[in-house]
Amino acid sequence: MAEPIVSLTALYPRSRTVKISLLFIVVAVVCAFFSDVEITTLYPWQEMSRLAHGLITPDFSDFRVIVNALMQTIAFAFLGVSLGAVFGFLLSLVFDYRLVHMTCAILRSVHELFWALIFLQFFGLHPLTGVLAIAIPFSAICAKVYAEIFEEADTAPYNALPGGSRRVVSFFYTRLPMVWQHIKTYTSYRLECGLRTSAVLGFIGLPTLGFYLEVFFKQGLYSQAAALLLTFYLLIATMRWWLRPQLLLVYLILSIYMLLPAAVDIDMANVKRFFTEDIVPYPLRALDDGTTTVFATIQNFFHWFYELFWLQAFDGIVQTLLLTQVSLVLSGMLALILFPLITRHFQGTIGRGLGHGFLVILRSTPEYLLAYIFLQLWGPSMLPAMIALMLHNGAIIGHLCGRYANEIVLPNNSIKGVNLFAWEIVPRIYPQFLAFLFYRWEIIFRETAILGMLGLYTLGFYVDSAFEEIRYDRAILLIAITAIINIGIDSLSRRIRQYLRLTTTVQCGQ
């Protein structure tokens, strides 16, 4: 066989970005091969056309339900995010301490819905369940991002202060005003996330948007569901007009007032019981009764753990990882297709306006809700979840990439269309794009785990089953396993970003 004149690898020295991208694509293809992707409903088109018809004929007649659902959604989001932002801010000031950032990493790694399920067991449908489910993970996320913002701020003004200035005073005069705008922007983005989370909490029984959406979807009342969704999009799209600093206090008081009627008394005995009995692994509880020996107890415990791990957790982990990897790559591909919609190099003003509208709708629809809808239409397999994750995350990353691409100034204007896309724009945004994508990796994993609650066999399925079986010991262990993997992915993602030397401004989709 003749030697090729120019070896292809020599011609095309692979950069680290290309290598990593290829690796992830190969992994995703392998994962896709092992995942269960199929439309199982016998008549999918029938239901889909009914849904489509419902979406274009929204029914606003039940106005009171819509207003109430939205108000509750806003109230939970507002209180949760406010608490999260305040505690996050305080934590960010001491984020250098190992204990603080480790704790935050753990709190962050547990999804809001899991938090809600935990609180639900002892607070019931008390507003605290929803508020804390948002506030706890959000304070951990805010702490991390605020700390990054502080770190990036210029220290020159601080150094120029006269020697002997008090730390508190220096903080208020130099560091805080320098990051304030940044923190405000990020916090309002967080509120948008909070609204989505709050809406989804309805699926487990809180009186927010998800509660009514589930009821409407279950009964096939697609027009009513469409009306709810449209008002939700409107709410998010108009946020920058109604979210005013001067009105924050008013909103906060209104939110508390909205949630008060459900704030019945909390029985601390239930809380105590949950933490001191219910979550203690079942075999260990026998020790208190004195019915078994220590040795037998330990043996039983290992047996219990072994069974739980191999019969439930292991399968859950595999399924969750398969779905995560495929969805990650799909999201990335969709993002690269979508970002030109809002980029000035490809679109005029009108085109970009429409593109923005489209992306807002995609990214405002929580993936949990999207997955729920697709599952109703196509039956149980990984396909609905993949599509849901792809649409939501693709739109978010596409939005971020589009914003980034708009800042690029091109040296020459002669090339257009696909050539412009492939030769000029994509190579310029690609590192940034990868940074965004890897930032979302752990988020996609968390979401994938949660989607199990809808009936896929990811980790959330087993967590939900454990809660349904009132076996909190198992539920907590499974949540802990999910959290550990999540932390692992987070650190792997950080390493890959370091390897690729991807630096990126904070808050890209965190």
Place this chain on the structure above:
Amino acid sequence: MPFSFELKSANLCYKNVDVLTNINLSIGAGEHVALLGKSGAGKSTLLHALYQQQRSYCALVPQNVALVEALNVFHNVFMGRLNQYNTFYNLLNLFWPQQDKLNDIQQLVRPLGLHDLLFSRTGELSGGQKQRVAIARALYQNNQVLLGDEPISALDTTQARHIMKILHDQHDTVILAMHDVEMALCFANRIIGIKNGSIVIDQPATSVSLADLQFLYES
């Protein structure tokens, strides 16, 4: 209180790279020093080292002005005295500027041409205006030594001369890194020239001429 700046066989580095090696230098109270040299010669590094050594005696005008751009001119100038009042009073002035402080600072910035801009956010000012705010902040500090890193680089000649006079009049000791050699000779009484990582000239201003310093800028 007597003080002086002393460097003995010092190696000074910038971003972990030695810029100046084996520096021996002593600057005492009452001296008006100009640091000269090409850009990148190590003037800022030397200035920074001096600042670190006697921070409590020094008011600093940094090269990048180092203003808090989200705050207005009053606040940025007031920062010059954050070490003089108690925490509560400082915070009070942040949210509710006190009339007497407003008057003081208004007086101070009038000769600098900033009196109409007291409540403008510094982020919205021009480069020259920002530099004057940084100068005002140092003046307000009212300290014994003024350290300045090219404090008049963004000002026109008339303005620059006017401000140099104020700076030198109001401070006992002045150490300025300068790019304008003529101006330096005009106001300083001691000239220090830096080249290739060491001090190559250290003489009274009266004994050097413009031409003597030309070699500092040749490669």
Place this chain on the structure above:
Amino acid sequence: MYFLKLLLFCFMLSVQVNSYAKDFVFTAIPDQDETKLQQRFDKVAAYLSEQLGVPVKYVPVKSYAAAVTAFSNNQVQLAWFGGLSGIKARDRVKGSTALAQGVEDKKFVTYLIANKRTGIPLSDKLPDSIKGKVFTFGSKGSTSGRLMPEYYVRNHFGEAPKNIFSRVGFSGDHNRTIALVESGAYEVGAVNYEVWENAVKLGKVDTNKVSVIWKTPEYPDYQWSVRGDVDATWGSGFVSKIQQALLAMDAPDLLAAFPRSGFITASNSDYEPIKNVAKEIGLID
């Protein structure tokens, strides 16, 4: 007033507030269409209120587990449970008892239903042809929608449902199971026979699209369970007063909420068989 409420809310955030005298509250497992729960049980609440001479309130819950937690957290004192949920609830609350069951609950049955496209006919024995189908249970915590059908299917095939069917889902409730099998989203499903018969009677099922293919043997199911500590709060003899009221319930519109033809006494020991089955397939420890 609002300010007071606000203060109260803040107060509750920080400290424990003990239970104080309150309404007698009951709930029911959401075994059917959730939206109809309130209207189904509000009449029952009014009836009990009148019979017991204390205010009685019904609170809806979102899941079987929520009914059990509400009971064990003393957020409700009385509940209409399924066989399995009742066992879990009474296990968690010492001194609680099963008071009454429906006449039908002594001999309860689960139906396996299939979409007509599968072509599986009604048979006396569990049809082997369900193997490899897309299958749905009801709620994960349901006796008739999950526990008993899983038990019989496991026994018949000697394997876990996951390995028998091509896919296993949990529809959430019995109406939903019927709707999903009818629409073809699932090919085969397990459903509470009372809910099925009722839906057929009301014409809510298209029997040309979905039909019964197998009936399980009989087992005990639903029951009213009460917490043991209600006598302490509402006076001694309150438990038996509740029992009398339940047994005396005979108005058709009240019974239609369940739907049952009447109530008879029940005891904890009636549900031992269910407990054993649940243990056998590993649903309780």
